[in-house]
Amino acid sequence: MAVESRPERETVPVITEEKEVGQDRNILAAIVQSSQDAIIGKDLKGTIISWNYGAEKTYGYSAREALGKPISMLVPRGRHDEVTDFFEKIRRGESIDHFETVRITKEGKSLHVSLAISPIRDKTGRIIGASTVARDVSVRRKLDEDRLRLAAIVEYSEDAILGLTLDGIVTSWNAGAEKMFGFRAKDVTGKSVRMIYPTDRPDELPEIISRIKLGHRIEHNETKRKRQDGTIFDVSLSISPIKDDVGEIIGISKIIRDISGQKQASQYARSLIEASLDPLVTISPDGKITDVNEATVQVTGVLREKLIGSDFSSYFIDPEEARLGYEQVFKEGSVRDYPLAILHVSGAITHVLYNASVYRDADGKVLGVFAAARDTTERKKAEDLLHATSAYARSLIEASLDPLVTISPEGKITDVNHATELITGVSREWLNGTDFSNYFTEPRKAREGYRKVFKEGYVKDYPLAIRHSSGRVTDVFYNATVYRDAAGKVRGVFAAARDVTETKKASQYARSLIESSLDPLVTISPDGKITDVNEATVRVTGVMRDRLIGTDFSNNFTEPEKAREGYQQVFKIGFVKDYPLTIRSTTGKLTDVLYNASVYRDDKDNVLGVFAAARDVTVRKQASVELESSNRELESFTYSVSHDLRAPLRAIDSFSKILVDEHSSKLDAEAKRLLGIIRHNTGQMGKLIDDLLTLSRLGRSEISTQMVEMSDMIKDVFRLLKPSFPGRNIEFVMHTIHDARVDPTLFRQVWQNILSNAMKFTGNRDKAKIEVSSTLDKNNVVYSIKDNGVGFNMEFAHKLFRVFERLHSADEFEGSGVGLAIVNRIVTRHGGKVWAEAKEGEGATFYVELPVSSEAQ
């Protein structure tokens, strides 16, 4: 196909030469143009310089489009080296023949081409370009590929694939055939295929050949063939005619599949079915039995021939239930543990559980139901706890406070213990054999419960409510498991109920307590999320309950970080006490709270979360703020009093003293007397101010108590007071004085005031008598101070311990009117009380009572 354009090789006269050349060119051009092959000229740079009609047809580019363009536009990526090689060969004067490669058309399609390339020379023989003839070989290649693919399929097929002439002579014999029959291809090719036919089937081959000659195909024909070793085996045949291009039948193709394995499998299955102890049946969509096994024959007492074709449902105690059963299978595809009772012709009843499913043909069409029954009669007997358990175990079961029950797969009670009788109010004779679900407020839920056990093997804490025959309801949690026989087969359900009525009541009670709490209560998960809240929390935050739960606890506070630290502390050390936080409600209202919180745990001591109770201390805090501010006011008042009232008083007293001391010569007796009155009064006022300051300090100062030997303190106080009452005849008697736990500094003032009062108010007695004694009982110690002074009218006893209240005129008895108020304040701060008994003119007795608890501490 190489077209060489070397017409001007010889040396000829120019004119002649041109003429000849022109002729040759015309001829050449015609050949080129009419060629179906693409003929392309290009220079040594690869630029296309000629492009024929064939090239247009092959590559899709018109001559105008192609001329002047680089030849590389036809070359697919990755094949450009090819072109470089071609040009190198061309430059050396070599040609390329039958080079099969791929080129790209204008449309971008890959094209298999065969190339022939030759150099183009000028008159002097110098190579100036190349001509290429390309032939499209795509179609040929595709045919080649198909053939190869087919050959591979045939070669690697497990099936035997044979080619035969119409005379039955083997023309091809694949590897599958070699393997299947044992004959090698070379041994059988050209020979009759009869060798693989069993000798007892002499008519088969002629029959097949005659059918094929008529143009028939034979598919899935099951028959037998013979191996080289003489063994006969089951095969399935597919045979078709081989036709030539014009439809003439020229041969036979046979595909032979070995089905001996399949056949064995189904025989094996059948024997298993027959051997099964479970009654097995297949049922047609109209409810007729289509097949049965031996066990079915046994359980019904009906012959196999009579069973097949009869109504499936007619062999059960409840035919309607049986019908519903297989209808359910057709509807839903399967049923599990469907309880039925088969009636034997003799009247014997066999309780069975049916497992059934539909079966389909290869196209998925439902052909019928396959149903397997499991005899539970024997099992039912074994299930009885009385038989199944030892006397010891039985006694344990009976002794259990928890109602225990066994349930058959049909949901019937098979055994109970005494607790079950008590909780249902039904005796065991009546309970056994009845529906388990009958004894619950929600029978459906009870049914779901034991079905769940059969399905999943157990349930835990399944809540149900048992109804007693009297109507009383008991809340229980069921824990139940399936129990099995020795072979591991599920026999029934063992269910134990735990009475949770009290727990439930308690938890409802607790819940109502929680809800009614005025304190905001929350539970917090370890990651700080709120898991539960009460109504008070909803109120204080202004957030709905369901919007609180699951959110961050710390979100609801003015200081989230502090809140976080708070509950983290609880998780760390187990609790917090009086942890101050401020809750911010959605409306912006702030509530000061103190949190008390602790972790709570499950019964295995795992920490589940934090329980936190907040106490609203807004009011308390306000009160304490107010108290604090009023305390501050009082302090600044007493400060002023001590400073500003005492200073001028001191000046009056001091300067009048200076007057008396240093200027007495200038003063007459009357002036001195008047100065004396001034000084006496300033002294009184100074005392009053000091007492008032003492009283005010009493309310504020801390008291610190210790055991005090009271008799010593009293004696000492009396000793120090005595010089203030010069010239007095006072009999001081001390009886038994119990010790007490008091603040010594403060309590000394109690004795000072009471004893000085006693001495003062006995001032007009010739012989004053003061007696101190004490009594002790288990609660209190009581000190009594009795004098024989002027006493007072009990009518005014209630005024005795008030500030500035005086029962006697200042003229009669001096005093600030603060002393007993101080006594009262001090004793009260010790947790005790003071009172007095008196009769006007007959003396008074003052009592100071202190609690023993404080004395004993």
Place this chain on the structure above:
Amino acid sequence: MSKFQDVELLLVEDNDNDLELSLRALKKINIANKVHVARDGKEALDYIFQKDKHGVELNRFPKVILLDLKLPKIDGTEVLKRIKMDDRTKDIPVVILTSSRESVDLKKCYELGANSYIVKPFGLEDFVQAVSTAGMYWLLINQPARQ
């Protein structure tokens, strides 16, 4: 008023009467002429941290300061604090002389570094006795940190 060089005791007192009584007491121990009187807290601090006419600090300090607490302008506790916070003056003994027997005052003054706390007695004799004893003690008996 004493010359600067002679001053050994600074008396800070706003109450005329108490001032007179105090000076009477100091006269008894013959140091009345070595006393400088400041009538409020500011005056007291100006005197302690006084400068010459060129603004140069003189660093001449009294040997003891008798300080009332309730003072105009700058309170006595503030005066005490500034004296005791300053390295130059912190060693000067400060005797609080006040009518207040309030524990808060006592506590605060001692915390700030007061060397003594005297509640002004009510009676003349007691008052004179207290002030003169204090003056005697701190000026004559006590050994100061710096001469």
